[in-house]
Amino acid sequence: MLESEKNCKVRDRWNDGGWVWKWRRDVRGGIEQSQLNSLLILLANVELQNGQDKARWTLDDQGIFSVAATRSHIDEMRLLGQDFVTR
Numbered sequence: 001m002l003e004s005e006k007n008c009k010v011r012d013r014w015n016d017g018g019w020v021w022k023w024r025r026d027v028r029g030g031i032e033q034s035q036l037n038s039l040l041i042l043l044a045n046v047e048l049q050n051g052q053d054k055a056r057w058t059l060d061d062q063g064i065f066s067v068a069a070t071r072s073h074i075d076e077m078r079l080l081g082q083d084f085v086t087r
Contacts, residue, residue, distance in 0.1 A: 002027070014048050 002023035005012070013019055019040075027036050057065040059073045 002032070011048070019043065 002021075002025065004022045004024050008022070013021060027033050055065075056063040057069070060066060060069045
């Protein structure tokens with residue numbers, strides 16, 4: 001809610017290897033500070049690259065999403081030793 005440019009992109013907030021925020025006001029502490037700290041922890045290992053955005057599905061060797069791969073993964077993780085599979 002603090003963001004002054006609601007339609008900005010992630011790349012607009014990344015500059016010279018660091019995050020640059022454009023907020024209406026400074027973080028005042030309390031829950032805002034807690035949420036900012038959580039966000040920074042989540043962003044600590046993010047690596048940004050130039051190029052087109054793309055998503056990679058890690059449950060498939062080719063990186064393509066499929067319901068079958070998802071169902072298979074759920075079966076392997078949740079139904080160990082069972083004689084039935086999900087529909």
